[in-house]
Amino acid sequence: MASFSVSFRDLPPPDDGPAVHVLDLHGELDAHTAPEFENALQACVDQGKTRLVVAGEALRYVSSAGLGVFMAFLEPVRQGGGDLKVAALTEEVHEVFDLLGFPLLFDLAPTAEAAAARFTEADAPEADTPEPAPPTA
Amino acid sequence: MPRAYTLRIAGQTSELARVRQHVKTWAEEAGLSARAARQIQTAVDEAVANAIEHGIRDRPAETVVIQARAGRNGLSVTVRHRGDRFDPTEPPVPLAEVRRQRAVHGYGLHLLRALVDEMGYTHSSGTNEVRLVKRKA
Numbered sequence: 001m002a003s004f005s006v007s008f009r010d011l012p013p014p015d016d017g018p019a020v021h022v023l024d025l026h027g028e029l030d031a032h033t034a035p036e037f038e039n040a041l042q043a044c045v046d047q048g049k050t051r052l053v054v055a056g057e058a059l060r061y062v063s064s065a066g067l068g069v070f071m072a073f074l075e076p077v078r079q080g081g082g083d084l085k086v087a088a089l090t091e092e093v094h095e096v097f098d099l100l101g102f103p104l105l106f107d108l109a110p111t112a113e114a115a116a117a118r119f120t121e122a123d124a125p126e127a128d129t130p131e132p133a134p135p136t137a
Numbered sequence: 138m139p140r141a142y143t144l145r146i147a148g149q150t151s152e153l154a155r156v157r158q159h160v161k162t163w164a165e166e167a168g169l170s171a172r173a174a175r176q177i178q179t180a181v182d183e184a185v186a187n188a189i190e191h192g193i194r195d196r197p198a199e200t201v202v203i204q205a206r207a208g209r210n211g212l213s214v215t216v217r218h219r220g221d222r223f224d225p226t227e228p229p230v231p232l233a234e235v236r237r238q239r240a241v242h243g244y245g246l247h248l249l250r251a252l253v254d255e256m257g258y259t260h261s262s263g264t265n266e267v268r269l270v271k272r273k274a
Contacts, residue, residue: 002154064245
């Protein structure tokens with residue numbers, strides 16, 4: 001069975017806003033373990049935390065089920081005035097993000113600290129800025 | 138001399154990590170690069186997860202059989218189950234549209250297509266078979 005866990009820590013905000021909450025992912029995120037990640041993110045949202053960084057330094061694997069969890073929380077968090085940033089992905093995991101074009105949607109940073117530094121009230125992303133629809137032939 | 142492998146698993150997502158571990162070993166024995174090995178590992182994970190979630194659904198007593206053949210040109214893997222028909226070769230919703238909708242599902246089929254050199258599907262006498270091929274670079 002895949003080993004997966006989430007640990008939490010806070011980083012100081014770069015402004016006068018609320019703290020930045022970091023979710024450090026460990027292990028393998030697949031169709032079996034994705035609900036655990038979903039629960040962790042849901043707990044943050046339930047507590048009103050919207051400055052979130054998911055850090056993947058110790059995440060060894062991600063499948064589409066795990067990516068779906070990232071996507072499920074992106075808009076709710078942005079609509080709450082925050083963002084779901086992604087940091088410190090390993091080469092293996094970044095490869096999967098890249099294949100699906102997720103760097104177009106998520107703010108990716110090299111470290112959790114670098115991601116946290118990007119949270120400023122002035123720079124808060126728009127709540128709903130979907131990609132433009134592809135041109136029709 | 139080609140080598141053949143067979144793994145039978147219960148139709149439960151808790152088996153996915155075991156599948157990935159076996160595919161990694163088979164890919165190494167086939168002489169695939171580390172990157173190609175990761176890619177076929179993820180592709181098989183997606184195919185098996187589809188078999189469990191869309192084919193077998195809520196009949197966990199059903200099994201999925203994964204067979205592989207490591208030859209001079211690379212690794213070919215078949216995933217068989219007798220659940221509901223699910224054809225991963227059918228054109229999926231375009232990736233840009235899935236992303237634009239911020240969909241939670243719909244990424245796995247795109248990953249499958251991107252990660253393998255060949256993909257085939259047959260349905261015969263109630264058995265679904267997905268065939269994936271990863272060639273040596």
